[in-house]
Amino acid sequence: xxxxxxxxxxxxxxxxxxxxxxxxxxxxxxxxxxxxxxxxxxxxxxxxxxxxxxxxxxxxxxxxxxxxxxxxxxxxxxxxxxxxxxxxxxxxxxxxxxxxxxxxxxxxxxxxxxxxxxxxxxxxxxxxxxxxxxxxxxxxxxxxxxxxxxxxxxxxxxxxxxxxxxxxxxxxxxxxxxxxxxxxxxxxxxxxxxxxxxxxxxxxxxxxxxxxxxxxxxxxxxxxxxxxxxxxxxxxxxxxxxxxxxxxxxxxxxxxxxxxxxxxxxxxxxxxxxxxxxxxxxxxxxxxxxxxxxxxxxxxxxxxxxxxxxxxxxxxxxxxxxxxxxxxxxxxxxxxxxxxxxxxxxxxxxxxxxxxxx
Amino acid sequence: xxxxxxxxxxxxxxxxxxxxxxxxxxxxxxxxxxxxxxxxxxxxxxxxxxxxxxxxxxxxxxxxxxxxxxxxxxxxxxxxxxxxxxxxxxxxxxxxxxxxxxxxxxxxxxxxxxxxxxxxxxxxxxxxxxxxxxxxxxxxxxxxxxxxxxxxxxxxxxxxxxxxxxxxxxxxxxxxxxxxxxxxxxxxxxxxxxxxxxxxxxxxxxxxxxxxxxxxxxxxxxxxxxxxxxxxxxxxxxxxxxxxxxxxxxxxxxxxxxxxxxxxxxxxxxxxxxxxxxxxxxxxxxxxxxxxxxxxxxxxxxxxxxxxxxxxxxxxxxxxxxxxxxxxxxxxxxxxxxxxxxxxxxxxxxxxxxxxxxxxxxxxxxxxxxxxxxxxxxxxxxxxxxxxxxxxxxxxxxxxxxxxxxxxxxxxxxxxxxxxxxxxxxxxxxxxxxxxxxxxxxxxxxxxxxxxxxxxxxxxxxxxxxxxxxxxxxxxxxxxxxxxxx
Numbered sequence: 001x002x003x004x005x006x007x008x009x010x011x012x013x014x015x016x017x018x019x020x021x022x023x024x025x026x027x028x029x030x031x032x033x034x035x036x037x038x039x040x041x042x043x044x045x046x047x048x049x050x051x052x053x054x055x056x057x058x059x060x061x062x063x064x065x066x067x068x069x070x071x072x073x074x075x076x077x078x079x080x081x082x083x084x085x086x087x088x089x090x091x092x093x094x095x096x097x098x099x100x101x102x103x104x105x106x107x108x109x110x111x112x113x114x115x116x117x118x119x120x121x122x123x124x125x126x127x128x129x130x131x132x133x134x135x136x137x138x139x140x141x142x143x144x145x146x147x148x149x150x151x152x153x154x155x156x157x158x159x160x161x162x163x164x165x166x167x168x169x170x171x172x173x174x175x176x177x178x179x180x181x182x183x184x185x186x187x188x189x190x191x192x193x194x195x196x197x198x199x200x201x202x203x204x205x206x207x208x209x210x211x212x213x214x215x216x217x218x219x220x221x222x223x224x225x226x227x228x229x230x231x232x233x234x235x236x237x238x239x240x241x242x243x244x245x246x247x248x249x250x251x252x253x254x255x256x257x258x259x260x261x262x263x264x265x266x267x268x269x270x271x272x273x274x275x276x277x278x279x280x281x282x283x284x285x286x287x288x289x290x291x292x293x294x295x296x297x298x299x300x301x302x303x304x305x306x307x308x309x310x311x312x313x314x315x316x317x318x319x320x321x322x323x324x325x326x327x328x329x330x331x332x333x334x335x336x337x338x339x340x341x342x343x344x345x346x347x348x349x350x351x352x353x354x355x356x357x358x
Numbered sequence: 359x360x361x362x363x364x365x366x367x368x369x370x371x372x373x374x375x376x377x378x379x380x381x382x383x384x385x386x387x388x389x390x391x392x393x394x395x396x397x398x399x400x401x402x403x404x405x406x407x408x409x410x411x412x413x414x415x416x417x418x419x420x421x422x423x424x425x426x427x428x429x430x431x432x433x434x435x436x437x438x439x440x441x442x443x444x445x446x447x448x449x450x451x452x453x454x455x456x457x458x459x460x461x462x463x464x465x466x467x468x469x470x471x472x473x474x475x476x477x478x479x480x481x482x483x484x485x486x487x488x489x490x491x492x493x494x495x496x497x498x499x500x501x502x503x504x505x506x507x508x509x510x511x512x513x514x515x516x517x518x519x520x521x522x523x524x525x526x527x528x529x530x531x532x533x534x535x536x537x538x539x540x541x542x543x544x545x546x547x548x549x550x551x552x553x554x555x556x557x558x559x560x561x562x563x564x565x566x567x568x569x570x571x572x573x574x575x576x577x578x579x580x581x582x583x584x585x586x587x588x589x590x591x592x593x594x595x596x597x598x599x600x601x602x603x604x605x606x607x608x609x610x611x612x613x614x615x616x617x618x619x620x621x622x623x624x625x626x627x628x629x630x631x632x633x634x635x636x637x638x639x640x641x642x643x644x645x646x647x648x649x650x651x652x653x654x655x656x657x658x659x660x661x662x663x664x665x666x667x668x669x670x671x672x673x674x675x676x677x678x679x680x681x682x683x684x685x686x687x688x689x690x691x692x693x694x695x696x697x698x699x700x701x702x703x704x705x706x707x708x709x710x711x712x713x714x715x716x717x718x719x720x721x722x723x724x725x726x727x728x729x730x731x732x733x734x735x736x737x738x739x740x741x742x743x744x745x746x747x748x749x750x751x752x753x754x755x756x757x758x759x760x761x762x763x764x765x766x767x768x769x770x771x772x773x774x775x776x777x778x779x780x781x782x783x784x785x786x787x788x789x790x791x792x793x794x795x796x797x798x799x800x801x802x803x804x805x806x807x808x809x810x811x812x813x814x815x816x817x818x819x820x821x822x823x824x825x826x827x828x829x830x831x832x833x834x835x836x837x838x839x840x841x842x843x844x
Contacts, residue, residue, distance in 0.1 A: 029433040106428075115428030120436055310426070313417050319410030324439035331439070 028101075028121045028167070031133050035124040036333050062250035064227040064235065064264065068243035069288060071267070075296040081107035081175050082185035084311035085168040087160035090325050093335065096126030099160040100325050103167045104314040105175055106307050107182075108298055113307065117314050118167065122325055125159045134159070137166050154195065165196035169205065176209035176216070183294050184209055185308045186218040190260030190277035191252070199257045206259055206279050215290040218260060218277040219308055225250070225262070225275065232264050233273040241303070242267040242295055244276070244288070261287065265303060267295060272303040359477035361387060362448065367466045368795075369398050371449040371477060372406055375442055379403065379449055382503055382800050382810075382822040384480040386457070389470035394458045396470055397480060397488075398451035399820060401799045406446040414444065452796055454819055455489075462488060464818075482506050482821065489817040497540040499533075499811070500826035508823050510815040512544050515722070518814060519741050519768055520752040521761065523786060524775020529807040531556050533773055533825050534724050534754050538685055541722050542574050545683030547676065549709070550724040551702065551731065555691035559831035569830060574684035576675035580693055580701045581660035587669040588627040588662065593618050595707040600652050603699035610648040613641050617649075628664040629657060659697045661704075672708070680718055690731065698731040706736065706744070713747040720748030728753055729760035737762050758785040771813035773823075776804040789813075796820050 085103035092098070102119030123133060134154060154162040168187075175184050190206075192199040209216050225232045225247070232247065245264040252258055260277030278287045299306035317325075329335045359377055363370040369387070373379055381400055388395040405411075418426070430437065453466035482502040486492055486509070493511025502508045515537065522530045535557065538548050550557050561572035578584035588596070593615065600606040600614060617635045621627050626635075636649045656662050663669055675686050688705065690698050712718040723740075725732070732740070740751050741764075753761055759782070766772075766789040774797065777783050783801055787794035791813045800810050800822065811821045 032434065113426050115426060116431065117428060118431045120432075120434065122434060122436075314426075314428075316413075316417075318413040318417070320408050320414050320443055321410065321436070321440055323408070324436055324443045327443060328434065328436050328439045332434075 028119075028137065031136055032121045032123050035126075035129055035133055036122060036329065062225055062227060062232075062247045062262070064232055065246045065248065066235075066237065068237055068239040068245055069263075070239070071242040071244065071288070071292050071295060073242075073296040074289065074292040076293060078293045078297045079107055079109050079179055079182035080185065080294060080298045080305065080307045081105060081179055081182055082187075082305065082308040082311040083168060083171045083175060084187045084308065084315050085164040085171065086315040086317055087164035088317045088322065089160055090122070090322055091329070091335075093124065093126075096124055096129075097156050097159065098329060098335075099123050099125055099163065100317065100322075101160065101164045101167055102315045102317065103164070103171045104311045105171050106311040106314065107175075107179070108307050113310055115310065115314055118171070119315075120317070120321070120325060121163075121167075122329060123159075123163065125156060127156065130154065130156060130159055134162060134166075137163065158195075162196060169197075169201060172205050173208065176205050176212070176214060179214050180212045182212075182214045183290055183297070184214050184216045185294075185305055185311075186216060187221075187308060187312065188218055189220050189223075189262075189275065190216070190218045190258065190279065191256060192259055193252075193255035193257045199255065199259070202259055206281065210279065210281060215282055215286060216260075216279045217290060217294065219265070219304065220275040220277070223275040233275060235264065236266065236271055236273065241269055242291075244291060263287075265291065267291075267300050267303040270302055274303055359385070359449070361470065361472045361475050361477065364469060367453040369396070369451045369453055371398075371451055373403075373447045373449050375445040375447075379447075379479065380503065381803060382820075384454070384482065384485050384819070385449070385451060385477055386480040387470050387475050387477050389475045391471065391474060392468065394456055394468065394470070396453055396466065397455045397457060397462070397485070397819075398453050399796070400449045401452050401796050402450040404448045404450065406448045408443055408446065411444060414440075450795075450799075452793060457488065460488070482508070485819060489819055491815075491817050491819070495544050497537065498826060499536065499823050501824040503822050508811075508821060510811070512541060512546075514815045515541065515750070515752075515771065517720075517745070517750055518770035519745065519750070519765070520771040520773070520813075521766065521769045521786075521789070522752060522754045522773045522775075522809075523758045523761075523777075524756065524801075524804075524809065525777050525779070525782070526756050527806065528775035528804075529809070529825055530754050530756065530773075530775055531726070532807070532828065533775075533809060534726075534752060535560060535830065536825065536828055537752065538722070538724055539571055539828070539830070542571060542683045542685055546722055547679040547683070547718060547720070548685040548722045548724065549705070550685060550687045551690060551726060551728070552687050553690050553726045553730060555689055556726075557685070557687045558689060560685065560687070562831040563829050564831055566831065571685075571830070574679070574682060575687060576679065576684060577687045577689055578672060578675065579689040580697065583671055584688070584701075585661055585663040585665075585668045586672075586704060587664060587666050588629060588632065589666065590669055591704070592707065592711070593622075595704060598707065599656075599700050599703045603696055603703055604652045604655050606652050607648060609642075610645045610652075613639065613645050614649055629662050630664060633657075655696065656700070659694075659700055661697060661700060672705075676712065676718060695730070702731045706740075706749075709749060710744060710747050713749065718748070720750060723749050723751045724754065725751055726754045727757070727760070728755070729757070737765055741765055741768050758782050761785075763788055769813065771811070771815045774801050774804075774810040774812060775808070776806065777801050791818060792820075 083105055085101060087099060087101045090098045090100050100120040100122045102117065104115055104117040106113060106115045125133060172186060192202040206216055223231060223233055227235060243266055247262045250258060250262060259280055261280050263276045263278065264273050265276035266273040278290065294305060360372045362372045371385065379400055381403055383400045385398050385400065386395050387398060455462045456465045482504050483506045492509035493513055495512035496509040497512050499508050499510055522534050524530050538550065539560065541548055558577050561569060561575040563569045597611060601611055617639055621631055621635055633653055636646060636653055639646065678684055679686060688701065693701065709721055740749065755761055766786065769789050772789055772792060774786060783798045787797040804810060804822065808822055808824050811823050
């Protein structure tokens with residue numbers, strides 16, 4: 001399918017067709033504004049240690065085939081797209097937390113990178129509204145009931161990542177239903193069955209991708225998987241990169257499901273390797289070919305694809321943006337900024353390293 | 359605007375994009391609870407150090423240095439807030455005074471409340487009123503940054519040492535003419551050492567007609583309408599000329615003194631008799647040769663005459679100027695360096711004589727590029743000794759390092775035009791009434807015809823002034839070869 005436009009043109013962006021619920025951003029805006037309005041004129045506490053959250057669940061041991069699978073760059077023109085989201089707690093109010101989420105889709109086409117970035121969406125989450133906000137977004141997006149509902153509602157600390165996950169799934173769906181014959185890069189793994197990654201939803205996403213002959217490659221920056229006591233990404237063979245190492249025998253307990261085959265990808269020179277999950281349902285040859293096409297169509301630095309790096313960079317919140325969001329909430333919703341004293345600092349002086357480093 | 363930091367007499371203020379503040383502006387930091395306010399001047403405007411700004415800039419250029427193409431769906435419109443924060447600036451301000459009960463004091467020993475203080479721009483007219491800069495004898499120098507008129511008091515120039523400096527073609531001579539004409543207007547006697555003939559036509563308007571100053575401008579051109587007779591001179595004046603301008607050795611000077619005494623006793627002090635006396639004087643041949651060479655230098659300058667009638671114009675002009683106010687322009691344009699020194703030595707001695715004998719009240723001396731005619735030892739003399747006699751000097755130069763450091767230290771007023779050279783600014787910043795940061799920061803950015811007024815004239819509130827235009831034929835323009843092409 002060389003020289004075929006894999007993204008159908010629309011005035012704005014190739015949002016999914018009507019079968020997919022495209023109203024999520026609208027719902028995000030509604031929920032965002034609705035939640036903020038209820039926080040109007042409340043004092044809020046600046047978050048004393050801003051942190052970004054990622055999620056990764058891995059428990060089982062595995063076998064690593066030490067025979068590397070050598071890779072050759074395939075320059076057959078293929079669109080490479082990537083998704084990432086960020087979430088951040090930007091402050092506290094007397095009754096809840098102010099959080100911000102943002103997501104980005106980046107794709108490389110005709111040697112140019114392009115992006116669409118959604119957000120930031122700011123939410124005021126309280127114990128009272130957290131279920132409503134989350135369920136409204138979930139229902140607006142999923143349409144069908146997923147196993148999400150079996151999980152207890154997320155606590156306040158989890159809400160930033162949970163809302164960001166909803167946005168991420170939606171962005172992933174958008175890509176899988178828009179691109180043809182492409183490579184879709186996810187941040188993280190294809191392990192499902194957690195509150196953030198419902199299996200049925202992930203299955204739908206992968207199936208949608210396969211229907212359009214896309215292959216999903218999920219890169220994990222961190223992994224807990226070990227072989228012979230070593231992290232699988234620390235095992236570096238003498239073999240000249242690029243190559244893959246295949247893992248086998250990883251078993252999971254329900255509800256955890258592995259939707260991808262797990263590899264260790266060392267794609268460039270240097271001591272960097274990543275866990276790479278590739279959709280189980282595609283043939284081994286297609287898997288290898290997908291990675292080879294990635295080598296031929298995207299820039300790779302430190303074994304990491306540039307498209308995914310850009311997605312991450314574009315959605316990450318900088319300190320400047322955090323200040324701007326605090327400024328926005330203070331201006332638009334008259335939230336009074338109050339600095340609640342850090343009790344660790346207060347009690348222990350220079351020996352108190354802050355609440356988050358206690 | 360928000361008060362951010364204070365270190366010594368430097369205050370840092372955070373300013374947002376909708377607040378337009380520039381270098382040179384004055385701010386009033388009011389602490390209502392303390393009942394006091396600080397007057398601070400912005401001496402530099404910097405970007406505020408916003409956390410994460412580097413990441414923000416790097417993120418916008420990840421694609422090989424070109425902007426990455428994309429769309430932002432920003433429903434809450436946070437982007438304007440981001441740019442608002444990004445464009446915040448930090449104003450580096452110098453505390454100039456404290457206002458308490460409508461009176462000013464130079465104190466900066468108190469600290470206004472960071473959270474409660476209000477900060478606003480202080481309009482220059484308000485500051486002028488507060489500091490009482492305009493006095494009984496107003497001189498309109500020009501406009502200020504906020505387009506109001508800046509008026510100084512002529513009294514702040516009286517008895518003062520002034521320096522006008524800046525790089526070429528920034529308007530120094532223009533300002534000196536403005537000051538000069540205004541002083542004449544108040545009946546002052548002004549003397550100008552005009553090196554380039556720039557002041558000769560001050561009595562004419564730009565279109566060549568006579569102006570109000572026409573009768574008050576007296577141009578004296580040495581060896582033409584300005585000559586002196588030996589009888590009018592004191593021995594010490596001529597000796598100063600011979601020793602300092604013509605480098606006469608000490609032994610020969612002693613013989614000259616004897617010749618002079620002899621001629622004076624016989625009432626034969628004239629150039630002809632002086633030549634004869636040297637010829638017939640019993641002395642060493644080398645001494646005679648030395649005296650002869652200096653004698654012919656004096657003769658060749660054509661500045662000395664034996665005709666007393668020819669040698670009265672200076673005094674006439676001085677007394678006219680004394681009566682009605684006026685300027686005596688000493689045209690040194692076509693005068694050789696040695697003749698220039700002879701003329702200046704003579705004039706300074708003459709003025710001291712007139713002032714000590716109370717025949718003159720005081721004179722305002724405007725000296726352009728004084729290093730070209732003023733001998734080393736005269737600098738201190740002018741700013742210390744002669745000031746007490748009533749010679750109030752204004753030095754005008756584009757080479758600030760030619761004016762000695764002690765002159766800067768004693769300067770009462772400095773009018774500083776643009777300088778970009780660090781070294782030049784360093785020299786000027788040695789002035790006692792100036793702080794180096796203000797000079798270096800503001801002077802560098804001054805456009806042509808704008809000057810930074812420092813010192814007594816602005817009551818130590820440095821002000822950027824756009825010098826007003828003059829309807830006089832200035833003749834200060836450089837002659838150009840390609841004038842028609844331009």
